[in-house]
Amino acid sequence: AQSVTQLGxxxxxxxxxxxxxxxxxxxxxxxxxxxxxxxxxxxLQLLLKYTSAATLVKGINGFEAEFKKSETSFHLTKPxxxxxxxxxxxxxxxxxxxGNTGKLIFGQGTTLQVKP
Amino acid sequence: DSGVTQTPKxxxxxxGQRVTLRCSPRSGDLSVYWYQQSLxxxxxxxxxxxxxxxxAKGNILERFSAQQFPDLHSELNLSSLELGDxxxxxxxxxxxxxxxxxxxxxxxxxxxxxxxx
Numbered sequence: 001a002q003s004v005t006q007l008g009x010x011x012x013x014x015x016x017x018x019x020x021x022x023x024x025x026x027x028x029x030x031x032x033x034x035x036x037x038x039x040x041x042x043x044l045q046l047l048l049k050y051t052s053a054a055t056l057v058k059g060i061n062g063f064e065a066e067f068k069k070s071e072t073s074f075h076l077t078k079p080x081x082x083x084x085x086x087x088x089x090x091x092x093x094x095x096x097x098x099g100n101t102g103k104l105i106f107g108q109g110t111t112l113q114v115k116p
Numbered sequence: 117d118s119g120v121t122q123t124p125k126x127x128x129x130x131x132g133q134r135v136t137l138r139c140s141p142r143s144g145d146l147s148v149y150w151y152q153q154s155l156x157x158x159x160x161x162x163x164x165x166x167x168x169x170x171x172a173k174g175n176i177l178e179r180f181s182a183q184q185f186p187d188l189h190s191e192l193n194l195s196s197l198e199l200g201d202x203x204x205x206x207x208x209x210x211x212x213x214x215x216x217x218x219x220x221x222x223x224x225x226x227x228x229x230x231x232x233x
Binding site for chain 2: 032042044045046049090094100101102103106107
C-alpha cells in the first residue's frame, strides 16, 4: 500500500535560514509526488509536482524538491525563509495500484514556523 | 483563488442530523474529489467522481454519500452525524486531461468546516 511519511510535525527556522521539510514515500512503482501548502483557514495550494520529467522540481514561491528514488524521498527546500512561509505543508503521493484514479494519499503535515 | 468553490463555509449541527456540502469545480474540470481533514486522522480521501460517475472510493463511511450532477457540481451528504464527524471537508477538482486518473493536478476549494454538537 502507498504511504507518505513526513518527518517532523513541527519545524522552526529563523527568517533567512534554509527551509528543509522531509518527505518519504512508499510505492512499488514510480509515483507522482506533490507538495501542497495550507495557510490558516484556507484550502490547499499546490507548490510543486513530480512527474518523472526531472528529478529536481521547481515550484512557486522559491520552493523546490528533489526526487531521490534510492532514498524514496521527496524533500522540500527553500534557500531563505520568509515570514510569509509560515504555514502547514503536506506531501502527497498518487500512484498505480488504485485503479485509474488520481486520488492523493497525504502525509500528516509539517507546520513551519518562521522566527524573526 | 483556485476557482473551486464550496458552500457553506461553516456548518454547526447536532448529532443525528443530516447535512449537505456543495462543491463547484473549476470551469471545465471533469473530476471532483472529496477529502476529510481532522486532527486525529489527518487528510483522508473520501471519494472521486469523474464526469458524473463514481471513480474511486476511500475511507468513506456508509452514512456518507456523494454525487456529481450533469453540470459537474458535486454534493457530499453526511447523515446520522456523530461528534467524530466534526472536521474540515475539502473538495478538489482536476481537469480530466488524464481522464481523471493518475497524476492529474488537483485544485482545492477553501473547505467546509463542520462542527457536530
